Amino acid sequence: VDTVPENLLKMYIQFNKPIQQSKATLDFIKVYNQTTEKEVSIFLPLENELWNREKTRLTLWLDPGRIKQDLIPNNELGKPIIERNTYKITIDKTLEDQQGNKIKVDFEKVIFVSKRDTQKPTIDNWKIRVPKINTKQSLKIDFNEAVDVVLANEVFQIFDSNNKLVTGEYLVSKDADYLFFTPNNQWAKGVYLIQIESRFEDLAGNNLNRLFDTDLENRGEVDTLKTKELFFTVQ
Numbered sequence: 060v061d062t063v064p065e066n067l068l069k070m071y072i073q074f075n076k077p078i079q080q081s082k083a084t085l086d087f088i089k090v091y092n093q094t095t096e097k098e099v100s101i102f103l104p105l106e107n108e109l110w111n112r113e114k115t116r117l118t119l120w121l122d123p124g125r126i127k128q129d130l131i132p133n134n135e136l137g138k139p140i141i142e143r144n145t146y147k148i149t150i151d152k153t154l155e156d157q158q159g160n161k162i163k164v165d166f167e168k169v170i171f172v173s174k175r176d177t178q179k180p181t182i183d184n185w186k187i188r189v190p191k192i193n194t195k196q197s198l199k200i201d202f203n204e205a206v207d208v209v210l211a212n213e214v215f216q217i218f219d220s221n222n223k224l225v226t227g228e229y230l231v232s233k234d235a236d237y238l239f240f241t242p243n244n245q246w247a248k249g250v251y252l253i254q255i256e257s258r259f260e261d262l263a264g265n266n267l268n269r270l271f272d273t274d275l276e277n278r279g280e281v282d283t284l285k286t287k288e289l290f291f292t293v294q
Contacts, residue, residue, distance in 0.1 A: 060205050060235050060262070061169070064176035065142045068264030068271060069120045071209060076156040077114035084108055084117055087151040093169070094144040101139035101146075114157065116209075123264075127272050140172045176263040179270050180204065182255065182287050189291050190246050197230075197239040198291070200253075205235040207260040214256035215240070220249035235262075246293045253289040257282070 078084065085104055092099050102119045109118035121139040124132030140146060150166040180202065188199035198217070208231045217225040217240060227242035257267040264271035268282035 062171045062173050063140070063205075064174065064263045065138060065140060065172050066126050066175045066263045066272065067121055067140060067172075068123070068126065068260075068262065069118055069207075070148075072117045072119065072150070074115045074117075074156070074162075076158075076160075078110075078117070079155045079157050079159070080108075080110070080114065084154065085119070087154040088119075089149045089151070091147045091149070092141075092144055093147055094141075099139075099146075118209075123271075140170075142172050142174055145169060145171050176204075176261060176265065177270070177272075179265040180206065180259065180261045180267055182267070182289055185289070187253075187289065187291050189293060192248055192293050193245050195242055195245055197241045200238040200240075202236050202238070202261075205262050206231075207262065207264075208235050210258065210260050211235070211238055214259045216254045217242075218252040218254065219247065220251070222252075225251070248294055250290055250292050253291070255287045255289070257285055257287060 072088075083104075085102060085108070088102070090099050090101050091097070101121050103122045105120070109120075110116065122132060122136075124130050125136050125139050127133060146169070148168045148170070150162070152162055152165045154162050156162070184203045186201040186203070188201075190196035190198050202211075211231050212229050215229060215238065217227075219225055225242055226244075227240055230239045230241070231237070232239070255267065260266045260271075267287050268284065
């Protein structure tokens with residue numbers, strides 16, 4: 060995704076090979092604000108980096124204390140990224156995989172920062188393209204916004220009219236605003252249930268139950284349902 064909200068919560072870096080763990084990967088990552096022409100620190104340094112099991116995907120958190128309004132880090136250090144600014148993120152070519160091979164060339168990603176996202180995602184805003192009967196056509200879900208790609212691949216399950224799990228492959232679009240599900244078997248006639256875990260998030264960490272920047276002591280603002288449900292009919 061090239062455009063992110065000002066309250067972006069985290070980023071993923073996906074490598075095609077397992078990366079060595081002897082040095083802090085964050086030491087190889089630089090962020091340059093092209094608008095102010097200054098190098099900036101936006102990521103939260105962690106003693107134990109957040110890698111997937113295969114050591115190919117690193118999760119980098121922007122400092123939540125700076126994102127949440129009126130907290131001390133936010134007041135003292137300001138927001139990690141600022142609306143209408145452009146940032147270049149660089150991974151140094153000297154970073155090594157587990158075999159000691161360097162990544163050979165510097166990797167760069169440029170992002171533009173849009174306004175703060177103050178709305179939690181809601182299934183009421185989603186649009187579904189229903190597949191045709193007796194085909195393996197993909198079911199398409201339009202989220203109407205960019206979402207957390209990793210979570211979007213983890214939190215969906217589809218059940219047929221006999222309450223049997225429909226197996227297949229999930230794929231999130233390049234801009235992270237659509238989900239495609241291609242079944243292993245052809246769609247049969249009937250009513251289908253899409254079950255979504257409420258931990259599904261947009262780019263700002265707002266999930267289906269609450270905003271990320273929410274006072275959790277105010278329970279009236281927090282939905283506690285663990286899953287949400289959508290239905291569609293193949294006919």
